Amino acid sequence: xxxxxxxxxxxxxxxxxxxxxxxxxxxxxxxxxxxxxxxxxxxxxxxxxxxxxxxxxxxxxxxxxxxxxxxxxxxxxxxxxxxxxxxxxxxxxxxxxxxxxxxxxxxxxxxxxxxxxxxxxxxxxxxxxxxxxxxxxxxxxxxxxxxxxxxxxxxxxxxxx
Amino acid sequence: xxxxxxxxxxxxxxxxxxxxxxxxxxxxxxxxxxxxxxxxxxxxxxxxxxxxxxxxxxxxxxxxxxxxxxxxxxxxxxxxxxxxxxxxxxxxxxxxxxxxxxxxxxxxxxxxxxxxxxxxxxxxxxxxxxxxxxxxxxxxxxxxxxxxxxxxxxxxxxxxxxxxxxxxxxxxxxxxxxxxxxxxxxxxxxxxxxxxxxxxxxxxxxxxxxxxxxxxxxxxxxxxxxxxxxxxxxxxxxxxxxxxxxxxxxxxxxxxxxxxxxxxxxxxxxxxxxxxxxxxxxxxxxxxxxxxxxxxxxxxxxxxxxxxxxxxxxxxxxxxxxxxxxxxxxxxxxxxxxxxxxxxxxxxxxxxxxxxxxxxxxxxxxxxxxxxxxxxxxxxxxxxxxxxxxxxxxxxxxxxxxxxxxxxxx
Numbered sequence: 001x002x003x004x005x006x007x008x009x010x011x012x013x014x015x016x017x018x019x020x021x022x023x024x025x026x027x028x029x030x031x032x033x034x035x036x037x038x039x040x041x042x043x044x045x046x047x048x049x050x051x052x053x054x055x056x057x058x059x060x061x062x063x064x065x066x067x068x069x070x071x072x073x074x075x076x077x078x079x080x081x082x083x084x085x086x087x088x089x090x091x092x093x094x095x096x097x098x099x100x101x102x103x104x105x106x107x108x109x110x111x112x113x114x115x116x117x118x119x120x121x122x123x124x125x126x127x128x129x130x131x132x133x134x135x136x137x138x139x140x141x142x143x144x145x146x147x148x149x150x151x152x153x154x155x156x157x158x159x160x161x
Numbered sequence: 162x163x164x165x166x167x168x169x170x171x172x173x174x175x176x177x178x179x180x181x182x183x184x185x186x187x188x189x190x191x192x193x194x195x196x197x198x199x200x201x202x203x204x205x206x207x208x209x210x211x212x213x214x215x216x217x218x219x220x221x222x223x224x225x226x227x228x229x230x231x232x233x234x235x236x237x238x239x240x241x242x243x244x245x246x247x248x249x250x251x252x253x254x255x256x257x258x259x260x261x262x263x264x265x266x267x268x269x270x271x272x273x274x275x276x277x278x279x280x281x282x283x284x285x286x287x288x289x290x291x292x293x294x295x296x297x298x299x300x301x302x303x304x305x306x307x308x309x310x311x312x313x314x315x316x317x318x319x320x321x322x323x324x325x326x327x328x329x330x331x332x333x334x335x336x337x338x339x340x341x342x343x344x345x346x347x348x349x350x351x352x353x354x355x356x357x358x359x360x361x362x363x364x365x366x367x368x369x370x371x372x373x374x375x376x377x378x379x380x381x382x383x384x385x386x387x388x389x390x391x392x393x394x395x396x397x398x399x400x401x402x403x404x405x406x407x408x409x410x411x412x413x414x415x416x417x418x419x420x421x422x423x424x425x426x427x428x429x430x431x432x433x434x435x436x437x438x439x440x441x442x443x444x445x446x447x448x449x450x451x452x453x454x455x456x457x458x459x460x461x462x463x464x465x466x467x468x469x470x471x472x473x474x475x476x477x478x479x480x481x482x483x484x485x486x487x488x489x490x491x492x493x494x495x496x497x498x499x500x501x502x503x504x505x506x507x508x509x510x511x512x513x514x515x516x517x518x519x520x521x522x523x524x525x526x527x528x529x530x531x532x533x534x535x536x537x538x539x540x541x542x543x544x545x546x547x548x549x550x551x552x553x554x555x556x557x558x559x560x561x562x563x564x565x566x567x568x569x570x571x
Contacts, residue, residue, distance in 0.1 A: 055249060055261065055263075056248070056249040057249050057250045057251055057273070057288075058249075058250070058251025058252060058253075059251070059273065091277055091278035092252070092275060092276075092277065092283075093194075093275065093276050093277075094252070094273060094274070094275050095193055095273070095274045095276075096271055096272075096273055097271045097272040097273075097274070097320070097323040097328075097329075098268055098271040098339075099271075123266070124266050124267050124268075125265070125266050125267070125268050125271075126268075127267070140331055
């Protein structure tokens with residue numbers, strides 16, 4: 001009964017993910033602890049291109065310029081370059097099922113890690129990007145930005161002990 | 162408030178919240194594009210890191226495709242196109258499912274979808290990531306103890322939903338809801354929200370929805386040995402023909418997976434047939450196979466090999482002829498051997514030259530007995546009494562660069 005209950009709670013927390021993929025249920029505090037940086041940011045620029053990823057797959061990659069409004073974890077920073085698979089080139093669109101789509105002007109809480117290319121990438125793929133609506137509610141969930149702030153900061157404090 | 166009461170109260174609060182969310186809109190499904198032909202042909206590279214047979218993987222994936230074909234009650238149809246060897250994907254007009262033996266940040270699987278400016282799907286590929294997850298193809302076999310067991314059928318029913326154009330649903334009971342709980346079998350049963358999703362893209366068919374199919378119950382494979390005959394006798398040195406077959410209700414023909422062993426000589430071969438001599442003695446020969454559901458089958462024969470007069474041979478064959486360590490030869494590596502007995506027990510001195518690596522693998526009867534420094538010699542204390550015949554070769558450690566094969570008989 002207890003295990004079943006916990007799974008139910010985890011599933012509920014997962015509704016906070018804007019684009020949860022086929023993932024094992026990973027809660028928000030685990031994601032916060034694992035990501036090197038967590039920032040509240042808006043997309044100020046976005047460019048997409050056909051590229052070949054590390055596995056040899058032909059994909060469309062979008063390169064986002066993020067204007068950081070608040071650093072929840074990690075050193076304070078003004079801008080971040082983030083690469084994520086998916087986007088549109090010409091009339092051709094590619095979507096990855098576990099990644100959200102982002103447009104210029106959209107805001108989100110980004111859980112990110114550095115990558116070998118020098119750009120950041122989202123931690124835990126789609127679970128690392130939590131889009132916000134104008135009322136600071138996480139899209140597709142009942143979580144508010146303040147809830148995320150609290151969870152991330154508690155996770156960061158635990159990580160420093 | 163005791164634990165059960167607390168859980169009940171908390172669950173009720175969460176359920177109320179979920180109801181509130183689910184009543185915001187008339188449906189929870191979402192979509193991004195659709196196939197203009199109301200169908201998609203899917204190819205499968207079944208190679209995986211969990212030892213699932215090709216047929217088990219294909220069977221699970223076909224069951225997942227069938228979930229949408231039947232329960233969806235729409236004209237849309239997935240068609241299985243056959244097996245391929247693709248290891249990468251891209252916009253190539255071919256829809257492929259493949260496994261990748263990589264850990265991808267916790268993701269079990271995802272689907273790439275490509276579409277044009279008219280929102281018509283052009284290509285879709287599914288990638289399934291192996292570690293740390295373990296995939297299971299048969300009902301009742303999933304191990305949820307570590308939280309990483311996954312039924313391939315249910316996982317791919319969700320992913321095929323993406324392949325036909327559906328995005329994630331916010332309905333927690335839907336197959337298209339994101340996330341997978343260990344060993345869950347709920348995703349193979351489409352929720353009304355999923356059916357609403359596929360019908361929003363492709364319309365409704367008049368056919369009624371049959372009950373969701375279940376994966377088959379696994380049964381053990383059967384093994385048959387056609388040669389050698391039971392209680393057959395051979396003179397030592399004779400090349401003995403071994404042949405057999407294996408079949409399985411779920412996996413089909415498993416003959417290529419047969420493993421042959423002797424209670425005296427150890428592993429002696431694999432697959433449908435091979436020939437080789439055996440050492441003197443009465444052997445119990447066993448051919449065995451394990452299916453993708455971890456059930457095994459075996460068959461045995463008794464074979465007697467009559468000893469020949471003791472000889473010591475030094476082979477001249479320049480090419481290693483099969484075996485665990487490889488099949489190649491350095492061209493310059495030469496091995497010689499001398500057999501003798503110490504207090505009645507068999508022992509062989511090996512001497513070699515022409516191997517360059519610092520470590521040398523020593524094989525007896527195609528089984529590595531040791532890895533030793535490349536000093537050019539090694540004494541193999543076999544330890545058996547009486548007669549026996551052994552083949553030796555040495556290889557640069559971990560490579561297929563090997564010496565000739567020599568035979569030592571006692």
